[in-house]
Amino acid sequence: MANSEDIQIGNKVVILHPSHIAGKTGFIYAQETLSDKEFSKRWIIRIDSENIMVSLSTKEFELLPE
Numbered sequence: 001m002a003n004s005e006d007i008q009i010g011n012k013v014v015i016l017h018p019s020h021i022a023g024k025t026g027f028i029y030a031q032e033t034l035s036d037k038e039f040s041k042r043w044i045i046r047i048d049s050e051n052i053m054v055s056l057s058t059k060e061f062e063l064l065p066e
Helices: none
Strands: 012-017 025-033 039-047 053-057 061-063
Touching: 012 039, 025 053
Parallel strands: none
Antiparallel strands: 012 025, 012 061, 025 039, 039 053
């Protein structure tokens, strides 16, 4: 589980959940924003091995050491 204060754009992560992408690595692309321009508690993660981005909560990924 990641601590939201430690998360920065570009951090490498390993995905823990959901199960169909668990174990894949990626990087923090952006913090998700709500329609009123406020940040949500979810993060946009670009998966390295696939051409997709996912929105995950901090419980669904873990920061990798640099």
